[in-house]
Amino acid sequence: MSETVNWKAAQECAAQFAQSWNNNEPGGAVIGFDERGIRFAEAGGVESLSTLTPFTAASVVRYASVTKHAFCALVLAHSDKIGLDDPLGRHLPELQAPLRDVTVGRALDMSGGLPDTRECLSLLGLSVYTETKAAPLLEFLARQTRLNYEAGTEISYSNTGYRLVEAALERKGVFFRDYVRKVGTQAGAVLDAPDVWNDPVIGLVPGYWLDGERWQLSAAGLHISASGSMTGSGESLAKWLIGLLGDKGSFEGVLEQLSAARPLADGGISGYGLGLRESQLGNRSFIGHGGSHPGYKSYFLLDPTRKIGFVVVSNREDTNGYKIAVESMAAFTGETLPRASTALRDGTYVTESGPWWIKVVGSTVTYLDADETVYEDEGSWVSSRSASSPIRLKMDGEDIVGEVGHAQRRFRPVREQEVPASLSGVWSSSEGARFEIENGSVIMGIGPVRHRMPLRALGNGRFLFTLVDGPWTKRVCLNLLGVDRLELVLARARMIEYRRAG
Template identity: 70%
Template sequence: MTSHLNWRAAETAAQTFTTPWTSDTPGGAILGFDQNGIRFALCGGLESLNTRQAFTSQSVVRYASVTKHAFCTFVLSHPDLIRLDDMLGAHLPELQEPLASVTVGRALDMSGGLPDTREALSLLGLSVYTETQAPALLEFLARMTRLNFEAGTEVSYSNTGYRLVEAALERKGVFFRDYITKAGAGCGAVLDAPDVWNDTVANLAPGYWHTGKKWQLSAAGLHISASGSMTGSAESLTLWLQNLLRREDTLDVMAAPRPLKDGRLSGYGLGLAKTTLGDRDFIGHGGSHPGYKTYFLLDPQNACGFVIVSNREDTNGGKIAQSAMAALLDLPLPTPSTALTEGLYVTETGPDWLEVKGSTVVSLDADDSAYEDGNGWISSRSSTSPMRLMMDGSDIVGEVGHAARRYYPAKPEPIPADLSGRWLSSEGAHFEIDGSDVIMGIGPTRHRMPLQALGGGRFLFTLHDGPWTKRVCLNVLDDNCVELALNRARMMEYRRER
């Protein structure tokens, strides 16, 4: 059944977000489309600050994690080589437990507990700019013996499952880059999937981030993998998605809710995330690389959707797409909530912490908006970082990642003197604690970061890395062992130097 589609209202709603895309800044494109073609295209800003070329709907950018759904179509096209219920260890025998027993399906639907490779490298003190290659990264993952959580018990975003499944398929002689260039050409799209940042890509627009004073070119050293390697324009992504909407059987499999171990359903499928507006469900995904932001949102019922691409770090594609979809179908947008009391909170044990700032909730350094969910509850309304919480006296209770949580107000305490010293990782990394400071890095990259106590042997420190700022939790496991944790990697251990 086709709903009334108000494309004029959708375009007006989207246009309110293009104001920052001025003639002297990086820019972006917003496209609304159905099966008859592109219904509107809004473009602004520059494709390159060097050439002053205007950003258009044909400007080529990095799609980042928008790649994930396309990779899943690749996986599903090879049931003779790999299946969703296969264990990763069956295809990558060098993996150790418990990683080896994570299934392909859980590796792709964010319920596998696999530590995110990029955040794990951050916890070793490696910068976003540090170059890494696929073979060495696979060896690094093969040395891991801890998950973020037991597979199937939570949902938490991680890119590592896509990296591992891609490696498994490459060993069988099939490559995502070959697949996506051919599949894209089949629907008129020009798509590519370079392995590393420095690979050449035809007509690729530079990405930019703002230091607070000026725009700078973005860069990244991590081998990208099929978790986020695709490149293309807004028009090419639209052509690809129009074709995907016609492949209803494949789309249904990818968008279907995925069960956790206890039978509850997750809103994250195979590279597609559910978004609810009013009484309607939609599917889409976002992408973020340094200097690039992308997003798409589809309405399969009406075979239409929106694509947002940009070459600037500050674009909120999800907000743009949801505002346009709500206007298109005359649906309400969620209402921000301040029902949670502001402050820092921590679980009884472990590195899990929470900060409430107005209608923003930060969980293990991952920011989400809080929306009204009735009877004092708030919800993130996010399938990639699901959260439903409420106040219980001075505590916060509910679920994060579909797992039960109780958070208590953080209790600042003096930094224990016996925490000072040098701490070593089995991966060769190290840091020092000097009084109330953490010191990481060597030579000119050596930097000192104050510790903030949360109580119970948990401490936060802030790590600045180019366009990224990360708040890391240091959790004391015993007198001689601590762990560093971020939302996507919660298991990097360091031992006291003897």
């Protein structure tokens, strides 16, 4: 196909997605571009359910984790102040081992095992709406003495490394917000990076999530940090990425450095670089990243060889930006889309010991609360085709075996069991959090926010319960470490401990 025909096919694909956002619902924009500029912009839905103003490519949203590659570009630009091989403790001496020994590079490439701050707060019973500030959060992290796993041995998504490296740079007088405003201007983009949700941002449209019946305004209390603080329009994000593809001036060599292969401790190569993840489509390799804040979703996908890309931004929680971007890219390149696989048998599975569990429903595999679609791979294998959540599994008799996050696992079917009465009692953490277990349920919170959540036994001291927090539903694994000691485990935080009170 000619380039003109390619762009026409990609635009038609993008338009189908944009047109699915109705004019009485939150919406979004899909933008196609190359190194010379924007080739098309398709939009649908509205900026605000109060004004019903149509969503456009100029509507300002929160990019969320699409921020990460931009922050890594700032880190690379100040290699004289902080190096990728520096241990975090060199710049943040208050951190304790083993967190202090994680290198800056591993903190940014998702191999550091650093527990995600927001998920830690969830496991302490703090809502997504609870306001937190930068300094107390850093003090909280400085009290931690466990990683999710030994640095360099796995890949698991976490925002904490970005929070810590940002704090280190700020102590040296380097501020991310200054950087994105300056470099954004050089690219012809209007970008910002507010610290907290309630900071005013010019033109920012509200975000929404669907509670099952009605659209609700989104909100969040967590100090955002450079893991996800950037704001701007779809058009501005495209212009920023065009600058990276152009590889000139302040952007020269940056994209290549950000997307360079990152080795694990055993010499294996991760597909997650510095704020960018590799994606495969047919025989071609692409790079991109997604972002998710309550009420906002974003994604971009780049072909560095052809120097083209696609941006997706939206102010609605249910947008699948990856699907939109990859199908638009496939329409342009003519590559065949991967086929989702149902080769794994539906059910809940757990390892012989430890908190690691999966649930299979059709082509969706949930691992420690993180949902991933799996696709056909070689032979009887299935793969998530995700560098940030790598999964490669197959059936082995009744069991499921393979790798999750680059770690070898064998999952066995869960056999239904009773929750033992010995689990009952009051459990407390060193951070002052507490919950009760009574009649087979976890009870968290006080007064009108006191919730009773039934436990499901997985066997060998593991139990699951479901915690609903506004737009988020979290499936928590309670793992007994001893008669009077347990841990609560989510995909991004696997180290919050409680002890039996009294």
